[in-house]
Every structure is written in C-alpha cells, then in structure tokens.
Amino acid sequence: MKKSLGAQTLLYPSPAVAVGSYDTAGKPNVMAAAWVGLCSSRPPAVTVGIREACHTHAGIVEHQAFTLGIVPEHLVAELDYFGLASGAREDKFDVSGLTAVKSELVNAPYVTEFPVIVECTLLKTFRVGIHTQFVGEILDVKADESVLDEEGRPDVDKVQPICFIPDIREYRGLGKRLAKAFSCGREVRRRKQGQDAEATDS
Amino acid sequence: MKKSLGAQTLLYPSPAVAVGSYDTAGKPNVMAAAWVGLCSSRPPAVTVGIREACHTHAGIVEHQAFTLGIVPEHLVAELDYFGLASGAREDKFDVSGLTAVKSELVNAPYVTEFPVIVECTLLKTFRVGIHTQFVGEILDVKADESVLDEEGRPDVDKVQPICFIPDIREYRGLGKRLAKAFSCGREVRRRKQGQDAEATDS
Numbered sequence: 001m002k003k004s005l006g007a008q009t010l011l012y013p014s015p016a017v018a019v020g021s022y023d024t025a026g027k028p029n030v031m032a033a034a035w036v037g038l039c040s041s042r043p044p045a046v047t048v049g050i051r052e053a054c055h056t057h058a059g060i061v062e063h064q065a066f067t068l069g070i071v072p073e074h075l076v077a078e079l080d081y082f083g084l085a086s087g088a089r090e091d092k093f094d095v096s097g098l099t100a101v102k103s104e105l106v107n108a109p110y111v112t113e114f115p116v117i118v119e120c121t122l123l124k125t126f127r128v129g130i131h132t133q134f135v136g137e138i139l140d141v142k143a144d145e146s147v148l149d150e151e152g153r154p155d156v157d158k159v160q161p162i163c164f165i166p167d168i169r170e171y172r173g174l175g176k177r178l179a180k181a182f183s184c185g186r187e188v189r190r191r192k193q194g195q196d197a198e199a200t201d202s
Numbered sequence: 203m204k205k206s207l208g209a210q211t212l213l214y215p216s217p218a219v220a221v222g223s224y225d226t227a228g229k230p231n232v233m234a235a236a237w238v239g240l241c242s243s244r245p246p247a248v249t250v251g252i253r254e255a256c257h258t259h260a261g262i263v264e265h266q267a268f269t270l271g272i273v274p275e276h277l278v279a280e281l282d283y284f285g286l287a288s289g290a291r292e293d294k295f296d297v298s299g300l301t302a303v304k305s306e307l308v309n310a311p312y313v314t315e316f317p318v319i320v321e322c323t324l325l326k327t328f329r330v331g332i333h334t335q336f337v338g339e340i341l342d343v344k345a346d347e348s349v350l351d352e353e354g355r356p357d358v359d360k361v362q363p364i365c366f367i368p369d370i371r372e373y374r375g376l377g378k379r380l381a382k383a384f385s386c387g388r389e390v391r392r393r394k395q396g397q398d399a400e401a402t403d404s
Contacts (some may be wrong), residue, residue: 002344011248037239039251044211049241050313061207080387095394129242141212142204161214169383175375178278185282192297
C-alpha cells in the first residue's frame with residue numbers, strides 16, 4: 001500500500017546544470033537550472049524550463065542560443081549562487097570569480113571552469129504552466145582534456161557532475177557504477193527462460 | 203582549451219525511470235526512459251521523450267496518461283530489460299516477475315515493486331526530432347512507507363534511484379550529500395563582500 005504525497009515536482013535524480021546566455025544588453029549571464037532533460041536523439045536535443053521572470057529568459061529569446069555547463073562537485077556553491085542571484089541586479093561572474101568565454105559556435109557564453117560544456121542553438125519554444133520550454137539542438141559538446149578517459153570520452157568520475165533532489169532541495173554527487181545499460185537486462189530474460197525450462201522438466 | 207567531442211546527447215546525470223502505460227489493447231506495459239525531465243512547477247509537470255515506433259507511444263496517446271516509476275538500484279537489470287524488450291512482442295511483467303497495479307488516479311499502471319511512483323495525466327504533446335514529447339501533469343506522487351523519512355518524505359538513501367550516463371551507457375547510483383540547495387550559494391556572495399572589504403582596507 002503506497003502513501004499519497006500529493007502533486008509535486010519529484011524526479012530522482014534531476015541534473016543540476018548552469019545555463020549560459022547573453023542578456024538583451026549583450027552581457028554574459030548564467031543561471032542554475034534543474035528543470036532540464038535530454039529530449040531527442042536525432043537531432044540531439046535538450047529542453048530547459050525557465051520562467052519568464054528570469055533574466056535569462058529574454059536573453060535566450062533574443063540570441064536564440066544557450067550553453068549548458070556540467071558543474072563539478074567542488075563548484076556546487078557557485079552553482080547554487082547562480083540560482084539565488086539575478087543577472088538583472090548583479091554580475092554573477094564578478095561575484096563568483098568564474099570566467100565567461102564566448103562560444104565560437106553559438107551566440108552564448110559558457111563558464112570555462114566547468115569541465116564539460118553543451119552548446120545549443122534554439123530549436124523551438126513552447127509553454128508548460130509557468131515555464132517556457134527552450135528546446136536546444138546540441139551542436140557540440142566540449143570538454144577539458146583533463147577529464148577525458150583513454151578513449152577520449154568524458155570520465156564521469158573526473159567530471160563529478162551534480163545531482164539535484166527536488167523535494168528536499170539537496171545536491172548530491174554521482175554514486176557507484178551499477179551496470180552497463182542495454183546489456184544487464186538480458187539476464188532477466190535468461191532467468192525467465194531458466195524458470196520455464198525447470199517448470200517443464202519437473 | 204576545450205576539446206570538441208561533436209554533437210551528441212550528453213547530460214549528466216539523466217534520470218533512468220520506468221514509464222507505465224496501458225497499450226491500445228488495454229494490456230499493461232512498461233518501458234525504460236532516460237529522455238525525461240521535470241519541466242514546470244505550476245502545475246508540476248514532466249516531459250518524457252518517446253519515439254513513435256515504441257509500443258508505449260500509441261498507448262499514451264490512447265489513454266492520455268502514464269506513470270513514472272523510480273526504480274531502485276537492486277532492480278537495475280529489470281529496468282534495463284524494460285528498455286531492451288518491446289511490449290508488442292512479450293509480456294514484460296510475466297518475464298520480469300514484477301507486478302502491474304492500476305493507478306486509481308490516472309488510466310495507467312505502475313510497477314508496485316518500485317518504491318516511488320509519479321502519476322501523470324497527459325497535458326500536451328509536441329514533437330522534437332524523432333521523439334514525441336509527452337508532457338505529463340503530475341497529479342500525485344505515491345511512495346512505500348518503508349522509504350519515507352521521519353517527516354514523511356521519501357528518503358533518497360532508502361529509495362536508491364538510478365542515474366543514467368548517456369554517452370557511455372552506464373547506470374550509476376546516487377552519491378554523497380554535497381550541500382543544501384538555495385542555501386550554500388550565499389557563501390559565494392559573502393566571500394566576494396569579504397574580498398571587496400579587504401581591498402578597500404588595504
């Protein structure tokens with residue numbers, strides 16, 4: 001018997017990332033976002049939900065682009081600050097000491113101290129409740145050499161991305177390796193076949 | 203200098219959840235999904251990206267509802283199996299041994315062995331690339347008493363949700379507590395104020 005907890009934004013885990021954009025005055029801005037998710041494979045695309053009241057909103061509409069920064073664990077306070085402050089009232093780069101770099105690919109800045117960057121051009125926009133969904137086509141992913149593995153892919157244990165637990169408003173690290181996807185599930189079918197064979201034998 | 207890794211679906215972490223729905227014949231079905239994200243706070247809503255070829259797609263369109271199950275670590279193989287198999291060809295409940303229960307709130311089933319369930323009614327649908335985005339309004343969250351903390355909220359260390367790392371197709375657990383959100387960032391502003399005061403004094 002499950003207990004009802006009411007209607008609420010609950011999904012474990014949600015990614016906690018930094019959205020970089022130029023504001024309508026052309027000034028680099030960055031905000032924290034967790035209402036974010038991959039949404040399609042072809043083209044690779046991501047949705048980011050942002051309220052119209054956020055300073056970032058008008059900037060993305062104007063420049064039709066944004067970046068996502070995968071924030072490492074040791075910069076969790078900076079990420080949280082990006083969510084607490086508004087770029088309309090303070091220069092978040094000046095306050096945090098982090099560095100805005102202009103993407104060469106899209107008209108948006110990224111935080112160079114973040115080891116992995118996702119560069120997006122605005123594909124479409126739609127509304128859900130009080131949030132605008134910005135659908136970004138991922139044009140490139142860029143990463144620091146220092147976080148790459150031997151095959152040239154990001155090593156998540158070096159990247160150390162941040163998970164967000166919405167209902168208790170807590171940041172978490174990434175945990176231990178559980179299994180290989182599109183692979184470990186084969187065991188479930190084999191188990192059932194074994195049970196069926198046993199039932200037939202007995 | 204960051205290295206270009208090309209356009210790809212990369213976001214750390216992505217949630218790995220189970221989407222429950224009735225198919226067009228009214229049979230309970232369940233699939234694994236990672237192209238998922240919270241998208242709005244009012245109403246609480248979530249997007250789930252599903253290809254039209256998936257058996258689940260027509261079921262959600264027909265019944266205008268789905269559930270999300272937060273899958274615990276120990277059922278990672280079952281989750282992966284839900285992603286490998288198609289409900290059009292096999293009964294995933296029969297093969298996995300897990301149990302479909304009809305939601306009392308929406309016209310969709312959930313897997314009762316999953317400790318936390320999110321019940322959604324279809325709010326809107328839109329297309330991004332090869333995926334349909336099903337936007338679900340979260341009508342309720344239900345959880346097993348055994349995973350609740352003293353305040354009656356899910357304890358993520360008891361829930362043990364699964365993270366998905368898209369580029370290397372790996373499942374991960376949730377890691378250690380890093381900090382309190384909407385809180386730890388205040389330190390960044392205080393640090394800057396301290397630096398400014400020091401600069402003025404010297």
